[in-house]
Amino acid sequence: MRLLTHNMLSSNIKGVANGFPLGIEVEKVIEKQVELSADFLRNLFPKIEWKALVDAARTMGYAELPEEVDSSMLDSNEFLTKFHHALLELHLEEGALVCPETGRRFPVTKGIPNMLLHEDEV
Amino acid sequence: MSSRPELQAPPDIFYNDAEARKYTSSSRIIEIQAKLSERALELLALPDDDVPRLLLDIGCGSGLSGETLSENGHQWIGLDISQSMLNVALEREVEGDLLVGDMGQGLGLRPGVIDGAISISAVQWLCNADKSSHDPRLRLKAFFGSLYRCLARGARAVLQVYPENLAQRELILSFAMRAGFAGGVVVDFPHSTKSRKEYLVLTCGPPSINTSVPTGKGEDGESCSEDESSGDEENQTVSISDRHRPRKRQKITKKGKGREWILRKKEQRRRRGDDVHPDTKYTARKRKPRF
Numbered sequence: 001m002r003l004l005t006h007n008m009l010s011s012n013i014k015g016v017a018n019g020f021p022l023g024i025e026v027e028k029v030i031e032k033q034v035e036l037s038a039d040f041l042r043n044l045f046p047k048i049e050w051k052a053l054v055d056a057a058r059t060m061g062y063a064e065l066p067e068e069v070d071s072s073m074l075d076s077n078e079f080l081t082k083f084h085h086a087l088l089e090l091h092l093e094e095g096a097l098v099c100p101e102t103g104r105r106f107p108v109t110k111g112i113p114n115m116l117l118h119e120d121e122v
Numbered sequence: 123m124s125s126r127p128e129l130q131a132p133p134d135i136f137y138n139d140a141e142a143r144k145y146t147s148s149s150r151i152i153e154i155q156a157k158l159s160e161r162a163l164e165l166l167a168l169p170d171d172d173v174p175r176l177l178l179d180i181g182c183g184s185g186l187s188g189e190t191l192s193e194n195g196h197q198w199i200g201l202d203i204s205q206s207m208l209n210v211a212l213e214r215e216v217e218g219d220l221l222v223g224d225m226g227q228g229l230g231l232r233p234g235v236i237d238g239a240i241s242i243s244a245v246q247w248l249c250n251a252d253k254s255s256h257d258p259r260l261r262l263k264a265f266f267g268s269l270y271r272c273l274a275r276g277a278r279a280v281l282q283v284y285p286e287n288l289a290q291r292e293l294i295l296s297f298a299m300r301a302g303f304a305g306g307v308v309v310d311f312p313h314s315t316k317s318r319k320e321y322l323v324l325t326c327g328p329p330s331i332n333t334s335v336p337t338g339k340g341e342d343g344e345s346c347s348e349d350e351s352s353g354d355e356e357n358q359t360v361s362i363s364d365r366h367r368p369r370k371r372q373k374i375t376k377k378g379k380g381r382e383w384i385l386r387k388k389e390q391r392r393r394r395g396d397d398v399h400p401d402t403k404y405t406a407r408k409r410k411p412r413f
Contacts, residue, residue, distance in 0.1 A: 005219040010230055
């Protein structure tokens with residue numbers, strides 16, 4: 001699972017008011033090279049929760065992202081490369097996602113998070 | 123036993139390892155799925171500016187539909203309830219991210235982040251109650267509600283469905299409308315039993331010019347596909363102008379599959395890693411009658 005997906009996912013357990021961002025428990029992280037598309041990143045940038053992305057990248061062992069950003073930084077190639085690396089190239093292979101309110105763990109195996117809820121959580 | 127998989131078992135049980143493999147090794151299913159997803163992507167009517175978008179594939183299965191999205195350069199997130207199907211998707215090294223999830227429990231995505239959603243032959247599963255705790259109405263409501271929330275304003279969702287009957291289609295559509303979607307059903311090839319396909323084309327936001335439903339293919343008697351129409355013509359000439367022609371002559375005039383077809387099939391099997399005889403000058407040659 002890439003951090004792009006992590007940035008979009010929230011916990012939808014019944015009764016949870018704010019299920020975002022999900023915590024990350026890391027067991028294994030892998031990196032996969034992907035081609036950079038500046039248009040995609042520019043288009044996606046306004047929708048990204050930056051703080052969640054920075055925290056998640058740090059948990060995965062990548063601390064190069066700046067704390068504060070604004071859209072003017074999107075013109076810098078150096079920033080785009082870092083943004084791209086954090087968003088699309090870091091994969092959480094094994095571990096878990098944790099609901100911030102209830103602490104419920106969603107296990108991640110082979111890069112696939114299992115977001116199935118139990119019957120009493122729907 | 124019914125031929126509809128929906129009536130046989132719940133999706134997470136029906137698509138077990140064996141079924142998942144069967145599903146993905148059939149070239150016929152692959153072709154149909156690719157066609158369906160191409161058409162769905164076309165109906166999604168994304169702005170024509172070559173910018174990759176973030177799309178959602180609901181019921182992505184083994185990633186057959188996602189492959190079409192990747193080919194068009196988009197990033198996607200796929201959701202499916204069957205772990206076996208997702209395992210096959212992993213083997214196929216699809217480019218999107220995969221999630222195990224039940225669409226009837228709601229999608230669990232942040233509001234307004236997805237640029238478009240497609241779903242190929244999945245939503246009709248929601249009409250079944252596979253567990254005592256399942257209520258199709260509640261599940262449809264949760265699904266369409268969460269889909270509406272996670273889509274960006276003006277984004278579209280194209281859901282290809284196989285409703286079992288009129289009531290199911292009405293049910294699905296009414297819950298989509300209740301969630302706030304504008305749009306309707308596009309039917310491709312409505313006059314054909316085989317290639318008839320229904321797409322729910324839903325738009326987020328208030329009705330406008332953009333939300334008008336596109337027209338389906340083949341609505342005005344246009345032929346369904348090339349091979350089928352040619353087949354029909356042949357039948358017609360035989361049955362009308364020449365119906366007293368003896369049976370045997372018909373067979374002789376019919377051409378075989380041809381060298382090109384055989385080479386293509388052999389190439390296909392080679393790509394799949396099968397043991398295939400090399401192509402020689404004898405390939406696809408007709409045997410002499412004395413043989």
